[in-house]
Amino acid sequence: MSTTDLPVRPDVAGFVDRVRDLLSDLPEEDRLELTEGLEADLADQVAEQGADVLGDAVAYARELRTAAGFDPVPGRRPSPPAGVMLLEQLDAARAWFDLQVSRPRVVSAWRVLVTLRPAWWVLRAWAASVVVALLWPGWYDYGLTWLPGVHPAIGLLMLAVCVVGSALVGLGVLWPGARTPGSRSLLARVVLLALNLCAIVSLPVINGELDQQSWSRYNQGYGEAELFMTESGVLNGGREVCNIAAYDASGQPLTGVQLFDQEGRPLDVRCWDQQARTVPWILGDVARWNVFPLAERERPARTSARRADLGETAFPVPDRATTPEVTHPLVSPGPADEPQPDRAERREKAGEGRETPRNDRRP
Amino acid sequence: MDQTQLLKGVLDLAVLAVVEGEDGYGYDIVRRLRDGGLREVGDASVYGTLRRLYAAGALTSYVVPSESGPHRKYYGITPVGRGQLHEQRTDWYAFASTLDGLLASTAPHSTTPGVSA
Numbered sequence: 001m002s003t004t005d006l007p008v009r010p011d012v013a014g015f016v017d018r019v020r021d022l023l024s025d026l027p028e029e030d031r032l033e034l035t036e037g038l039e040a041d042l043a044d045q046v047a048e049q050g051a052d053v054l055g056d057a058v059a060y061a062r063e064l065r066t067a068a069g070f071d072p073v074p075g076r077r078p079s080p081p082a083g084v085m086l087l088e089q090l091d092a093a094r095a096w097f098d099l100q101v102s103r104p105r106v107v108s109a110w111r112v113l114v115t116l117r118p119a120w121w122v123l124r125a126w127a128a129s130v131v132v133a134l135l136w137p138g139w140y141d142y143g144l145t146w147l148p149g150v151h152p153a154i155g156l157l158m159l160a161v162c163v164v165g166s167a168l169v170g171l172g173v174l175w176p177g178a179r180t181p182g183s184r185s186l187l188a189r190v191v192l193l194a195l196n197l198c199a200i201v202s203l204p205v206i207n208g209e210l211d212q213q214s215w216s217r218y219n220q221g222y223g224e225a226e227l228f229m230t231e232s233g234v235l236n237g238g239r240e241v242c243n244i245a246a247y248d249a250s251g252q253p254l255t256g257v258q259l260f261d262q263e264g265r266p267l268d269v270r271c272w273d274q275q276a277r278t279v280p281w282i283l284g285d286v287a288r289w290n291v292f293p294l295a296e297r298e299r300p301a302r303t304s305a306r307r308a309d310l311g312e313t314a315f316p317v318p319d320r321a322t323t324p325e326v327t328h329p330l331v332s333p334g335p336a337d338e339p340q341p342d343r344a345e346r347r348e349k350a351g352e353g354r355e356t357p358r359n360d361r362r363p
Numbered sequence: 364m365d366q367t368q369l370l371k372g373v374l375d376l377a378v379l380a381v382v383e384g385e386d387g388y389g390y391d392i393v394r395r396l397r398d399g400g401l402r403e404v405g406d407a408s409v410y411g412t413l414r415r416l417y418a419a420g421a422l423t424s425y426v427v428p429s430e431s432g433p434h435r436k437y438y439g440i441t442p443v444g445r446g447q448l449h450e451q452r453t454d455w456y457a458f459a460s461t462l463d464g465l466l467a468s469t470a471p472h473s474t475t476p477g478v479s480a
Contacts, residue, residue: 030414033414033417033418034410034411034414036426036434036436037388037389037426037433037434037435037436038389038410039433040388040389040390040429040432040433040434040435040436041388041389041390041393041406041410041435042390042406043432043433044390045390045406060407061407063405063407063408063411064407064408064410064411065411066408066411067374067407067408067409067410067411067412067414067415068410068411068412068414068415068418069411069415069418
């Protein structure tokens with residue numbers, strides 16, 4: 001029995017490779033069993049009888065298969081269960097990744113990233129909570145900008161639940177996480193990978209959404225302000241005017257003052273629920289809201305029957321009975337309208353002669 | 364005559380017979396068969412048969428690694444294989460004598476096949 005060890009000749013190795021290919025439809029174990037030691041056996045034959053002994057790999061493989069009790073013609077390769085293939089691919093991808101992050105230049109940066117893992121858990125939890133908030137039925141207009149669509153309290157509760165869940169998954173306490181790396185089932189690995197990928201992909205999307213959100217908030221605010229502007233009647237320093245107390249130049253209160261603006265539009269006041277609380281002046285059968293003061297009721301009247309009852313209606317008592325007399329250069333003062341001396345004195349003390357022309361004369 | 368067809372049924376028996384005495388690797392077993400007279404036995408048939416007998420538990424196998432060349436895979440017979448060999452040997456003798464009887468009784472002329480004077 002010859003046990004001379006010869007290095008495998010290239011032609012023998014090629015022949016065996018071809019035979020292996022032709023057996024590729026067989027289970028891996030059978031294929032290995034059939035071709036293990038084949039190089040050595042064929043090398044012996046070639047050494048004895050020359051390279052011609054190799055012959056046709058196809059015929060050889062067929063003979064081998066038939067004798068071993070397999071179908072002589074290769075069937076279609078029964079694809080291994082998809083799960084097994086996927087598992088192998090995942091393992092390969094993992095191995096490749098591990099190799100990449102173990103490179104000398106990358107390894108230190110990767111260490112830093114690994115210590116930041118909990119931050120990633122929080123980030124992906126936030127992404128998840130935003131998704132949950134978006135799927136939540138109904139839409140709450142005044143939620144948090146970064147967690148829109150739900151009431152802030154609900155949103156924060158969602159975020160808390162997601163953070164806890166994400167951290168437990170990261171720590172391997174909760175499925176699909178695993179306490180020891182490599183002990184995860186295929187399903188868990190796929191699910192975890194998918195979730196993480198979703199989170200990564202959704203972050204920019206969510207960010208865009210948030211930009212959109214803040215813009216629409218801004219827009220909404222703007223729109224509301226505009227609405228307020230157009231819906232309001234008379235504004236004084238941005239606040240609605242509901243009634244006006246008018247006095248003449250000598251400071252006496254007036255009743256029934258009709259006011260119009262520079263374009264001749266009636267200066268209507270419009271306040272929230274005004275019709276229930278005030279009684280306007282009348283022109284024929286039209287209510288006029290630009291005549292002051294408007295009479296006010298003790299209690300709001302929300303029905304026409306109650307509105308007809310004017311029992312508890314009166315003009316409001318103004319906050320001052322009279323107001324100081326005023327003058328105007330275009331209005332010739334009467335004898336009683338002498339400027340008061342204390343005012344003249346104050347003007348002189350201020351050193352600002354209001355009567356002097358505007359051209360700046362230096363002394 | 365063409366042995367190939369005849370061999371099909373009895374190659375298991377032949378392989379078991381040559382492995383019974385001593386373990387051997389694939390081509391070694393092919394050599395023993397050829398030296399024993401089965402000139403036309405195909406090596407692939409033998410390797411396939413070895414694999415099948417191994418799968419059936421009639422043979423055991425072990426790999427002997429080598430420093431410089433490819434590994435050799437040795438096969439040895441198991442008790443199951445010995446049982447199978449014993450059974451098949453008995454069957455073969457019975458079958459062969461039956462066939463001998465048939466051929467002897469129906470032979471019109473005594474001929475020595477394959478040999479021409």
